[in-house]
Amino acid sequence: MAKKTRRAAATATAAKPKTKPQLNERQKKTLGGIIELADGVVTAAQKKKDPHLDVPARALSNVRFNKSKRFIEMGSSVNRRQLFNLSQAKSYMQTMLVASGAKQLIEENKTTSLRGMYYLLKHTIEGAKEETFDDQSESDTIIEDVEVTLNALREELHLYAKNAGSLVGPITLVDSGDEIDCSRMGSGGYSIPSIVEAEVVQFKKHTAKFILHVEKDTVWRRFVEDKFWLKHNCILTHGGGQPPRGVRRLLHRLHYEENLPVYCLLDNDPWGYYIYSVLKQGSINLAYESKRMAIPDAKYLGLRSIDSERCELSPSVRISLNDTDVKRAKQIANYPWFVDKKPWQKEIDQMLKNGFKLEVESLISKGISFVTEEYVPARLAEKDWLD
Amino acid sequence: MAKKTRRAAATATAAKPKTKPQLNERQKKTLGGIIELADGVVTAAQKKKDPHLDVPARALSNVRFNKSKRFIEMGSSVNRRQLFNLSQAKSYMQTMLVASGAKQLIEENKTTSLRGMYYLLKHTIEGAKEETFDDQSESDTIIEDVEVTLNALREELHLYAKNAGSLVGPITLVDSGDEIDCSRMGSGGYSIPSIVEAEVVQFKKHTAKFILHVEKDTVWRRFVEDKFWLKHNCILTHGGGQPPRGVRRLLHRLHYEENLPVYCLLDNDPWGYYIYSVLKQGSINLAYESKRMAIPDAKYLGLRSIDSERCELSPSVRISLNDTDVKRAKQIANYPWFVDKKPWQKEIDQMLKNGFKLEVESLISKGISFVTEEYVPARLAEKDWLD
Numbered sequence: 001m002a003k004k005t006r007r008a009a010a011t012a013t014a015a016k017p018k019t020k021p022q023l024n025e026r027q028k029k030t031l032g033g034i035i036e037l038a039d040g041v042v043t044a045a046q047k048k049k050d051p052h053l054d055v056p057a058r059a060l061s062n063v064r065f066n067k068s069k070r071f072i073e074m075g076s077s078v079n080r081r082q083l084f085n086l087s088q089a090k091s092y093m094q095t096m097l098v099a100s101g102a103k104q105l106i107e108e109n110k111t112t113s114l115r116g117m118y119y120l121l122k123h124t125i126e127g128a129k130e131e132t133f134d135d136q137s138e139s140d141t142i143i144e145d146v147e148v149t150l151n152a153l154r155e156e157l158h159l160y161a162k163n164a165g166s167l168v169g170p171i172t173l174v175d176s177g178d179e180i181d182c183s184r185m186g187s188g189g190y191s192i193p194s195i196v197e198a199e200v201v202q203f204k205k206h207t208a209k210f211i212l213h214v215e216k217d218t219v220w221r222r223f224v225e226d227k228f229w230l231k232h233n234c235i236l237t238h239g240g241g242q243p244p245r246g247v248r249r250l251l252h253r254l255h256y257e258e259n260l261p262v263y264c265l266l267d268n269d270p271w272g273y274y275i276y277s278v279l280k281q282g283s284i285n286l287a288y289e290s291k292r293m294a295i296p297d298a299k300y301l302g303l304r305s306i307d308s309e310r311c312e313l314s315p316s317v318r319i320s321l322n323d324t325d326v327k328r329a330k331q332i333a334n335y336p337w338f339v340d341k342k343p344w345q346k347e348i349d350q351m352l353k354n355g356f357k358l359e360v361e362s363l364i365s366k367g368i369s370f371v372t373e374e375y376v377p378a379r380l381a382e383k384d385w386l387d
Numbered sequence: 388m389a390k391k392t393r394r395a396a397a398t399a400t401a402a403k404p405k406t407k408p409q410l411n412e413r414q415k416k417t418l419g420g421i422i423e424l425a426d427g428v429v430t431a432a433q434k435k436k437d438p439h440l441d442v443p444a445r446a447l448s449n450v451r452f453n454k455s456k457r458f459i460e461m462g463s464s465v466n467r468r469q470l471f472n473l474s475q476a477k478s479y480m481q482t483m484l485v486a487s488g489a490k491q492l493i494e495e496n497k498t499t500s501l502r503g504m505y506y507l508l509k510h511t512i513e514g515a516k517e518e519t520f521d522d523q524s525e526s527d528t529i530i531e532d533v534e535v536t537l538n539a540l541r542e543e544l545h546l547y548a549k550n551a552g553s554l555v556g557p558i559t560l561v562d563s564g565d566e567i568d569c570s571r572m573g574s575g576g577y578s579i580p581s582i583v584e585a586e587v588v589q590f591k592k593h594t595a596k597f598i599l600h601v602e603k604d605t606v607w608r609r610f611v612e613d614k615f616w617l618k619h620n621c622i623l624t625h626g627g628g629q630p631p632r633g634v635r636r637l638l639h640r641l642h643y644e645e646n647l648p649v650y651c652l653l654d655n656d657p658w659g660y661y662i663y664s665v666l667k668q669g670s671i672n673l674a675y676e677s678k679r680m681a682i683p684d685a686k687y688l689g690l691r692s693i694d695s696e697r698c699e700l701s702p703s704v705r706i707s708l709n710d711t712d713v714k715r716a717k718q719i720a721n722y723p724w725f726v727d728k729k730p731w732q733k734e735i736d737q738m739l740k741n742g743f744k745l746e747v748e749s750l751i752s753k754g755i756s757f758v759t760e761e762y763v764p765a766r767l768a769e770k771d772w773l774d
Contacts, residue, residue, distance in 0.1 A: 110612060110755045113605035119751045122703045131703055162604055163553070163575050175573025186562025187587065188550050191575030200574065217549055218500035225497060240549075316509045316518055364506045368497045 021109035024199050026156060033150040034103045038096070041083075053095055054078040056148040056288065063287045065336040070296035072282040074148070094142045095149070097121045097132055098157075102146065105158035111195065114140055117159055148288050153197075154245070160194040165247035166217065167192055168224055169235030171206035179204065182235070189224065192237070194246035196253065203258060211235045211254060212301075212376070213243075214265045215275060219360050219371070226372040232380070235260065242275055245286070248293045251279070255295050262295050263385065265376060268303035269319075269357035270328035273348065276300045281337050300386040301379050303358050305350035311375070317362035321355055343386050408496035411586050413543060420537040421490045425483070428470075440482055441465040443535040443675065450674045452723040457683035459669040461535070481529045482536075484508045484519055485544075489533065492545035498582065501527055504546055535675045540584075541632065547581040552634035553604065554579055555611055556622030558593035566591065569622070576611065579624070581633035583640065590645060598622045598641060599688075599763070600630075601652045602662060606747050606758070613759040619767070622647065629662055632673070635680045638666070642682050649682050650772065652763060655690035656706075656744035657715035660735065663687045668724050686772040688763065690745050692737035698762070704749035708742055730773050 023031065037053070044051040056062070057077040066073050083092045101121050105112060112120065118136040125132060133139045147154055154161075166189035172181045175193065182190045193200065212234050214220050220238035223229065229236045235254065239247040254260050264279060266272035280298045282290030307313065321329075332338060333348040351357065363371040379385060410418065424440070431438040443449070444464040453460050470479045488508050492499060499507065505526040510519055520526045534541055541548075553576035559568045562580065569577045580587065599621050601607050607625035610616065616623045622641065626634040641647050651666060653659035667685045669677030694700065708716070719725060720735040738744065750758040766772060 105755070108755055112609070112751065112755065113748070115605060115746075115748050116609075116751050116755075119704055119746075119749050120755070122752070123701055124703055160605075160608065163608075166550070166578060173573075175575070178571040178573045180571075180573050184565040184567075186560075186565045186567050186577070187580040187582070188562070188578030190573070191553060191578040193574040195574070218502060218547075221547065221550075222499070222503070314510055316511055317506055359502075359506075361500070361502050362506050364499065364503050365509070368492070368495055368499065368503075368507070 021107075023106065023109070026197065026199060027106050027109075030150065030152045030156045031103060031106050033152060034099045034106075037099050037150070041096070050082055050084045051092075052080050052082045053092065053149060054080055055095070055145045058144060058148060058285060058287075060284055063284050065281065069291075070281065070337070071290040071294035072284060072287045073290055074287045091142065091145075094133065094138065095145055098139065098142045098146045099150075102157040102159070111158040111160050114143065114159060114161070117143065144285075151288065153249075153289060153292065155195040155197060155249075161244050161246070163191050163193055163246070164240040164244045165192040165238055165250075166190060166220065167235060167237045167250070169206075169211075169229045170208050170233060171235055172204040174202040174204055176200055183229075187221075187224065189220075189236075192247050192250055194244060196246050196250045198253075201250070201253075203254070206235070206258060207233060208235045208258075208260060209233050210261045210263060211237060211251060212263050212265060213237045213239070213251060213279070213298075215239070215267060215272060215360065216241060219265070222369070223372050226369050228372045228376070232377070239275075242271075243279065245289070245293065248279060251298075252293055252295055255297070262298040263301040263380070264298055265301050265360060265371075266303070267357065267359045268305055268307065268351065269321075269359070270325050270332055272303070273300075273332050274328070277332065277335060277337070281335075301376065302385075303360055303363075304386075305347050305354055307358060308354065308356070311363070311366060313358070313362060314365050317358065317365050318354075318356035319359070321352070321357055325357060326352065341387070347386060408494075410493065410496070413584065413586060414493050414496075417537065417539045417543045418490060418493050420539060421486045421493075424486050424537070428483070437469055437471045438479075439467050439469045440479065440536065441467055442482070442532045445531060445535060445672060445674075447671055450671050452668065456678075457668065457724070458677040458681035459671060459674045460677055461674045478529065478532075481520065481525065482532055485526065485529045485533045486537075489544040489546070498545040498547050501530065501546060501548070504530065531672075538675065540636075540676060540679065542582040542584060542636075548631050548633070550578050550580055550633070551627040551631045552579040552625055552637075553577060553607065554622060554624045554637070556593075556598075556616045557595050557620060558622055559591040561589040561591055563587055570617075574608075574611065576607075576623075579634050579637055581631060583633050583637045585640075588637070588640075590641070593622070593645060594620060595622045595645075595647060596620050597648045597650060598624060598638060599650050599652060600624045600626070600638060600666070600685075602626070602654060602659060602747065603628060606652070609756070610759050613756050615759045615763070619764070626662075629658075630666065632676070632680070635666065638685075639680055639682055642684070649685040650688045650767070651685055652688050652747060652758075653690070654744065654746045655692055655694060655738065656708075656746070657712050657719055659690070660687075660719050661715070664719065664722060664724070668722075686774055688766050688772045690747055690750075691773075692734050692741055694745060695741065695743070698750070698753060700745070700749060701752050704745065704752050705741075705743035706746070708739070708744055712744065713739065728774070734773060 041051040057079050062075040062077040063072055081092050082088050101117055118139040122133050168182055168189040170183050217238050217240055223236050251262055255262050264276050266275050282294040329348050329352055338344045363375055428438045444466050449462040449464040450459055451462055468479050469475050488504055505523040508519055554569055555576040557570050604625050604627055610623050638649055642649050651663050653662050669681040716735050716739055725731045750762055
């Protein structure tokens with residue numbers, strides 16, 4: 001019945017699509033920021049001053065680790081972008097274009113991809129032979145500038161990334177009006193969208209005790225097939241490698257709104273350490289989003305540098321570290337949030353001494369379900385994780 | 388209630404996991420093939436003959452276009468692989484190993500990834516310093532050999548690929564025992580698994596009139612957001628670029644079992660043509676699977692080489708053809724299933740004359756929802772597609 005009503009409503013909307021969509025508070029706020037940006041140009045012109053924008057600097061030098069909040073945040077440096085400056089005029093124009101594109105999307109209540117935004121804005125500048133954007137990398141960079149300038153998530157500009165990441169477990173949520181029981185989603189699970197703000201995704205009820213986040217979908221499949229989530233009463237997620245914003249944001253919301261601890265099962269290599277670091281402390285490039293993304297209490301469940309010996313893994317499954325691995329491992333050991341932690345120093349040091357890395361998949365050499373039936377249950381029972 | 392029973396059952400199974408899983412007919416058949424393969428070695432040994440395997444040749448020379456079936460199929464050439472041949476002994480051993488790995492997976496009723504299979508089988512050969520497989524590319528190739536030798540899909544060997552591709556629309560299916568209403572799956576849709584055989588996925592009911600398959604998830608999102616599937620009563624799918632086997636197999640099953648026509652919205656470039664070609668006629672590398680994958684009646688809905696003019700697209704959205712594009716376009720024009728088709732010759736010829744390609748996303752330059760509200764509805768209404 002509810003469905004029929006919903007369908008009828010959708011069809012009715014389809015019949016007269018020209019009605020202006022109702023905007024929610026978040027949309028109004030973002031729109032307000034964009035309009036303020038544009039008003040700045042008018043004000044400057046009226047005052048006969050050169051219009052400019054102050055774009056917060058997205059650089060390592062403008063990022064710091066906040067020890068009390070325990071995540072990376074941006075400093076206060078800005079780069080001034082002026083219209084009447086030959087080297088800045090184009091990027092000034094591009095910034096305004098991206099803001100106007102976002103305005104159009106929000107007003108029509110539609111979203112698009114980064115590529116869609118590029119095509120939406122790309123045109124030959126009137127009276128010139130120049131293009132607004134030569135390729136997508138140009139508009140992608142400007143989009144990040146607009147995000148930090150407006151202090152708005154990309155998703156709030158109505159831009160989405162590719163869906164990546166899945167979830168399964170004893171939780172019922174509502175996504176775009178559809179009630180979704182994540183314990184009954186078949187073998188593929190719930191596909192985590194890139195926009196998971198409360199306007200789109202609401203948590204309805206759950207009985208989970210924790211979240212197990214694994215690195216790759218192939219490992220996640222093993223956990224799904226073995227019904228790990230059912231036996232251990234948890235939510236299982238993966239992020240398809242480095243988790244995209246949608247996955248990070250959903251984990252953040254589940255952690256803070258539903259009080260669920262987050263355990264991460266990642267590869268024993270610099271990439272796995274880095275994924276953990278980003279989930280926990282935020283990333284340098286998205287430092288302005290840490291407060292909505294970082295989960296400082298997330299735990300690293302494995303794999304560990306001691307596992308080759310502890311689990312008596314065959315030497316055949318070792319993968320030799322290459323020069324990049326060694327360099328990255330040393331960098332990560334020096335991250336401010338790892339440098340004072342003895343267990344992490346020991347962990348990384350041991351990997352360097354081992355001279356090899358280990359993937360979670362390598363545990364299959366101990367048995368197809370070793371990872372779900374022995375490795376992870378043992379780590380959880382012994383509270384044996386890194387923090 | 389049904390859910391509680393299912394959960395209780397699953398928990399009960401978890402309590403005593405050592406019971407031998409019941410195998411279905413398909414699993415028994417695959418297992419029979421593997422055992423036959425192994426028996427061949429024993430028989431040869433008893434007859435004091437050299438054991439060998441005949442592996443169907445996976446090469447362009449052993450592939451032909453079957454004009455009456457209208458898809459690519461494999462010829463009868465085989466490569467003999469002998470145990471007592473220095474250059475073939477290792478691959479013989481590897482083939483037997485992969486077969487035994489598949490046997491283990493089937494018997495335990497578990498699946499794994501290609502990488503999982505690699506780790507499952509990788510070890511130092513007893514009494515030697517040699518590894519069974521040096522890297523995953525070796526086991527991946529042998530897995531394809533075993534597939535053709537046993538005439539079994541990779542999925543029947545209990546191996547899966549990464550999930551890619553989503554579906555939304557007025558269809559209810561059952562996936563691994565979970566009933567899934569694909570019209571109520573939120574913004575992410577139903578994540579198409581890599582194994583969609585009837586034992587895993589059953590179609591329950593649907594009211595769809597056709598399937599619209601789009602190339603990329605970002606385009607698919609536009610169609611979902613505009614509720615195209617609701618307005619046009621269709622199933623919407625995407626394959627994340629070149630669709631993986633799970634997506635192809637699901638489209639095939641929906642087309643043949645549910646009588647749904649398949650329309651493909653792909654980029655106006657050699658890659659888009661190629662994706663269509665594979666969906667329609669099968670691929671050279673997976674020619675042995677054409678009968679379960681190819682959809683000779685699939686239609687190419689666009690984008691078309693005439694669209695730049697017909698839709699009055701801005702020259703800014705053109706992407707110049709590079710040398711590889713030109714070469715690929717000429718190759719595709721010469722495919723046996725395209726060479727006699729005037730509309731296709733005209734289409735490809737026009738693209739070469741244009742000197743540029745067009746992505747579906749470029750239609751956004753005509754309006755955010757131009758593709759869903761004008762382009763595709765017009766093509767469908769006019770039955771304006773290529774065959």
